[in-house]
Amino acid sequence: MVPRLWNxxxxxxxxxxxxxxxxxxAALVAxxxxxxxxxxxxxxxxxxxxxxxxxxxxxxxxxLLAWHERQIAGHLQHLAAAREHGGDAQARLAAVLEVYAxxxxxxxxxxxxxxxxxxxxxxxxxxRLVDFVRDLLAEAVTAGTVRRxxxxxxxxxxxxxxxxxxxTLPSDASVRRLVTVTLAGLRPAS
Amino acid sequence: MVPRLWNxxxxxxxxxxxxxxxxxxAALVAxxxxxxxxxxxxxxxxxxxxxxxxxxxxxxxxxLLAWHERQIAGHLQHLAAAREHGGDAQARLAAVLEVYAxxxxxxxxxxxxxxxxxxxxxxxxxxRLVDFVRDLLAEAVTAGTVRRxxxxxxxxxxxxxxxxxxxTLPSDASVRRLVTVTLAGLRPAS
Numbered sequence: 001m002v003p004r005l006w007n008x009x010x011x012x013x014x015x016x017x018x019x020x021x022x023x024x025x026a027a028l029v030a031x032x033x034x035x036x037x038x039x040x041x042x043x044x045x046x047x048x049x050x051x052x053x054x055x056x057x058x059x060x061x062x063x064l065l066a067w068h069e070r071q072i073a074g075h076l077q078h079l080a081a082a083r084e085h086g087g088d089a090q091a092r093l094a095a096v097l098e099v100y101a102x103x104x105x106x107x108x109x110x111x112x113x114x115x116x117x118x119x120x121x122x123x124x125x126x127x128r129l130v131d132f133v134r135d136l137l138a139e140a141v142t143a144g145t146v147r148r149x150x151x152x153x154x155x156x157x158x159x160x161x162x163x164x165x166x167x168t169l170p171s172d173a174s175v176r177r178l179v180t181v182t183l184a185g186l187r188p189a190s
Numbered sequence: 191m192v193p194r195l196w197n198x199x200x201x202x203x204x205x206x207x208x209x210x211x212x213x214x215x216a217a218l219v220a221x222x223x224x225x226x227x228x229x230x231x232x233x234x235x236x237x238x239x240x241x242x243x244x245x246x247x248x249x250x251x252x253x254l255l256a257w258h259e260r261q262i263a264g265h266l267q268h269l270a271a272a273r274e275h276g277g278d279a280q281a282r283l284a285a286v287l288e289v290y291a292x293x294x295x296x297x298x299x300x301x302x303x304x305x306x307x308x309x310x311x312x313x314x315x316x317x318r319l320v321d322f323v324r325d326l327l328a329e330a331v332t333a334g335t336v337r338r339x340x341x342x343x344x345x346x347x348x349x350x351x352x353x354x355x356x357x358t359l360p361s362d363a364s365v366r367r368l369v370t371v372t373l374a375g376l377r378p379a380s
Contacts, residue, residue, distance in 0.1 A: 154359065154364055161354050162348055182375060189374070
């Protein structure tokens, strides 16, 4: 059900409907798998009429792409929040990498990931992420806490690849060790 | 054409035919893409009759899987050779990681990779690779050149993930920098 529609503006209403549709689709995928999700089931679960649903999204794929975009935006907001939590350049870098790695552990896998990761918006989101980390690294290079013998863009690729191992790790403690090792690779060559 | 069949044993003959089929399939995929490869084209290119070809492989997928298994075996042999090239535990580790990273740059991508990487033999090969690197790391831990505050299996996952960034790097020089940074992460905590 879409809550509290009556005293919201139309724009807010539309946002709430969209969000409810994306939530329902994600829940249905989690419960029954990708192929079991239909427009009818999403309509039923949200309490939105099928005709209305089709005014928002032409098909399941559009819904899942929109859901994925919302997930990515949420991840980037978490990373931006971790950066704002302050400290010096090195502390900000460490905080962002830890949030990224811990998030990676909970990320979706399997057939849905395979479908979504082919899409161009995923590539664009990955580029934004690389740029975000590269900027943090450049600040830490200036502060003298990160090595300056390797270009920041290459260090960003190293960080994100290294931390992708978080997906296979069994615990948050092991993910934190991974972040420690990854940060150690960034230290200025002695 | 399959060369020098006549004075080989039957087993060698079969091996040569298999290799010729795998080479032809890989060449056809590289030239025309995955969907353009057919059993007829492979028969034509190798000079093997279609009926004979079907005695070796039931379909294209079986051929591509066999080709991929051969590629993986070749990669693992390269890594084993790099390990044998000697020096101490740290030198062997560094040599193996460099060969792995440089190989990664040339690895296949796209639709073929997507198909092959779903298969169970790829998962098994990845496990063998992780074990191989973990053993090298354990030797270096004993030698005192790699940190002992993180389990070797986690360090192996870190190494292989970090070096997978090689795929996106523009040059062998940038890959060597990636190896340097990755190795720096492994140093004993000071």
